[in-house]
Amino acid sequence: MTVKTITRVDRQVPKSGMTRRELLKGATALGTTFVTGTGFLAASDAAWATELNALKPETFATLVQMARDIYPHDHIADEYYVIAVKGYDSEQHAKATEAGIATLNAAARIKGHTSYLGAGWEAERVEVLEIMQNLPFFQQVRGGLVTGLYNQKAVWPLFGYEGESFTQGGYLDRGFNDINWL
Amino acid sequence: MAAPFDLTDNDVVVIIGTGAGGGVLANELAQKGVSVVALEAGGRYLPQDYVNDEWESFGQLAWTDPRTTSGDWRVAKDFSGLPAWIVKAIGGSTTHWAGASLRFQEHEWKTASVYGDVEGASLLDWPIDAAEMAPWYDKAEEKLGVTNTGGREPLPGNNNYLVFEKGAKALGYTQVHTGNMAINSATNDERAACRQTGFCFQGCKWGAKWSSAYTDVPRGEATGNLEVRENAHVARILHDDQGKANGVEYFDKDGNLQLQKARVVCVAGNSIESPRLLLNSASTLFPDGLANSSGQVGRNYMRHMTGSVYALFDKPVKMWRGTTMAGIIQDESIHDPSRGFVGGYEMETLALGIPFMAAFLNPGAWGREFTTALDGYENMAGMWLVGEDMPQESNGITLNTDVTDQYGLPVANVHFDDHPNDVAMRNHAYKQGMAVYEAAGATRTMPTPPYPSTHNLGTNRMSDKPADGVVNRWGQAHDVSNLFVSDGSQFTTGAAENPTLTIVALAMRQAEHIASEMNQKNL
Ligand SMILES: Cc1cc2nc3c(=O)[nH]c(=O)nc-3n(C[C@H](O)[C@H](O)[C@H](O)COP(=O)(O)OP(=O)(O)OC[C@H]3O[C@@H](n4cnc5c(N)ncnc54)[C@H](O)[C@@H]3O)c2cc1C
Ligand code: SF4
Numbered sequence: 001m002t003v004k005t006i007t008r009v010d011r012q013v014p015k016s017g018m019t020r021r022e023l024l025k026g027a028t029a030l031g032t033t034f035v036t037g038t039g040f041l042a043a044s045d046a047a048w049a050t051e052l053n054a055l056k057p058e059t060f061a062t063l064v065q066m067a068r069d070i071y072p073h074d075h076i077a078d079e080y081y082v083i084a085v086k087g088y089d090s091e092q093h094a095k096a097t098e099a100g101i102a103t104l105n106a107a108a109r110i111k112g113h114t115s116y117l118g119a120g121w122e123a124e125r126v127e128v129l130e131i132m133q134n135l136p137f138f139q140q141v142r143g144g145l146v147t148g149l150y151n152q153k154a155v156w157p158l159f160g161y162e163g164e165s166f167t168q169g170g171y172l173d174r175g176f177n178d179i180n181w182l
Numbered sequence: 183m184a185a186p187f188d189l190t191d192n193d194v195v196v197i198i199g200t201g202a203g204g205g206v207l208a209n210e211l212a213q214k215g216v217s218v219v220a221l222e223a224g225g226r227y228l229p230q231d232y233v234n235d236e237w238e239s240f241g242q243l244a245w246t247d248p249r250t251t252s253g254d255w256r257v258a259k260d261f262s263g264l265p266a267w268i269v270k271a272i273g274g275s276t277t278h279w280a281g282a283s284l285r286f287q288e289h290e291w292k293t294a295s296v297y298g299d300v301e302g303a304s305l306l307d308w309p310i311d312a313a314e315m316a317p318w319y320d321k322a323e324e325k326l327g328v329t330n331t332g333g334r335e336p337l338p339g340n341n342n343y344l345v346f347e348k349g350a351k352a353l354g355y356t357q358v359h360t361g362n363m364a365i366n367s368a369t370n371d372e373r374a375a376c377r378q379t380g381f382c383f384q385g386c387k388w389g390a391k392w393s394s395a396y397t398d399v400p401r402g403e404a405t406g407n408l409e410v411r412e413n414a415h416v417a418r419i420l421h422d423d424q425g426k427a428n429g430v431e432y433f434d435k436d437g438n439l440q441l442q443k444a445r446v447v448c449v450a451g452n453s454i455e456s457p458r459l460l461l462n463s464a465s466t467l468f469p470d471g472l473a474n475s476s477g478q479v480g481r482n483y484m485r486h487m488t489g490s491v492y493a494l495f496d497k498p499v500k501m502w503r504g505t506t507m508a509g510i511i512q513d514e515s516i517h518d519p520s521r522g523f524v525g526g527y528e529m530e531t532l533a534l535g536i537p538f539m540a541a542f543l544n545p546g547a548w549g550r551e552f553t554t555a556l557d558g559y560e561n562m563a564g565m566w567l568v569g570e571d572m573p574q575e576s577n578g579i580t581l582n583t584d585v586t587d588q589y590g591l592p593v594a595n596v597h598f599d600d601h602p603n604d605v606a607m608r609n610h611a612y613k614q615g616m617a618v619y620e621a622a623g624a625t626r627t628m629p630t631p632p633y634p635s636t637h638n639l640g641t642n643r644m645s646d647k648p649a650d651g652v653v654n655r656w657g658q659a660h661d662v663s664n665l666f667v668s669d670g671s672q673f674t675t676g677a678a679e680n681p682t683l684t685i686v687a688l689a690m691r692q693a694e695h696i697a698s699e700m701n702q703k704n705l
Pocket of ligand 2: 170365375376377378379380381382383385386387388389390391504505506
């Protein structure tokens, strides 16, 4: 994956960009994600950016939001969810992923939203996911996140998990029994 | 003759698998001067090779050849291709195991008599008893260096234990301690003391935890009487016209089929692979599978009643620090039918890292109920529940001829339905486990479903009667006198306790029997 740092994203909606306009509506719901040019997706605060290989930017943005809604952790930034689902942005997975996100948007419309990203509250999007949850696409995304998200070493400290301790001699002298509130 | 042995050497004892049963048996026989060839499907990994990372270690050590599942157990839905968590490596599952080493209670050798008729259960008394096993348990505890036995000091309690102990005592439990663990509390048997690194499940990098991979196996090899062939997957056990085992066919590391001759064959591939191998060894003389005139090969599969309870507190616990399972409450392990079930269960501390917690806390779950639990990971404590499950004839291993492994051999299908007694016991255990943590001040408790089976038992069960068991009191096949079963599959019933100490004790006892029968030319 290519991650570029960008200075500042142009928040103006180009007049012709209907899809982008729609996406930006979603981006308001997201709060953080913007399309800046063809095949390029970035956070508004430049915390992360990714070049897309195969998926439409709005598809990928929707997928990232879907990932967050499946496993919402408010203290975990988007970039980790981006890494977790980046694998779908490949020639091999693009077709099925576009179709899956199209179904997700269709489900959102059943619930009265313009699109999945058009639903402003997490609870509204969860209602949409509940329609989807027995479909293979949902199960694939959810199942993939179990390792895609939680097996990222960079995520572990965000849960307080310390990972291996062998190289530091274990916890024998470093607090294996340091609980002090019992 | 000294190792290595010739493929045509028909004076060797061939042992299939080098885990708790096979690894110990191989060493014990080698120490007695018996020539042994041990064939192990997996590779050789030693403490310096172990990886303290849950999924990476799983990829390195676990048995991931295809298997299938059926039955009403939740594992069949959540992990349909992974019914059991077993290791494929020298040392077998003793590389992964946590080290909890408990003796059966006296009555657990005789459950058919003690529990009486339990509808739907195929309970049977073991042909051996506590008195006969006591000296073998002594020897096994000595070999494994079990804490709190033989004058060995207990392990110190880690954070997870201290929370557990506080709740247990507040609830009125009295049998609470840091366990009988095959983990050194002090340097012992040329192995270091535990450094409280966590990751006992991933292979102990300090060698503080006993595993046959770096104790019995190399010690047997050092005698010159044991040859261990790694990456050697046994496909079939062969026999002569009289129906005696005379060799095994195996795929070597390059995938070539080899034939090793044998005087005696011992099967120790764990309770899924051992019956699979016997069934795959069917012949005209043994059309239903080798040693299966009783029809019991593969039946009465037990996996222990299991479950976990995790709890969140308002302050940090950091349960992952230190030994994975050094803590036990034994008050519920008694047989007290007034609780609504026969048999009993143990409660043992358990910690998983974030990667495994995400996979196993509530498989398939999503949304905030799940993620807020993980958000509290630092403040989480955990315990495992393990109790006696009811053997049932219909639970077991059959060949799935629709699915084959990399060698073209039919794979094992693992069928399991919970017995009502298992369900009643699990519900009781959940309630008590949650009560323990609530008594310690938990703000939230979570009854967590069983993981893929780590305790796999009973699929070649022991009975004095050839009609209702596969092996006799020595683990010797009723139908084939020079064929032995040397792993957990010989268990007649499962008891409440973690099984490995008993597997090791039985293997030591079997070694003495085989050596003496060979000396007397009975084998
Ligand atoms: C995570 C985990 C934690 C555990 N914790 C505990 C605990 O605390 N206490 C306890 O008592 N038990 C524990 N156990 C269970 C314990 O590991 C097993 O009960 C024990 O190792 C079983 O011994 P075994 O000889 O039957 O099989 P194993 O130890 O599994 O050995 C079987 C060996 O046979 C090999 N094999 C199989 N088929 C073939 C073939 N066809 N050809 C060649 N080789 C073959 C396998 O590769 C393997 O090496 C735990 C298990 C796991 C996975
Ligand atoms: S906690 Fe102790 S026994 Fe467990 S892996 Fe670490 S050193 Fe080994």
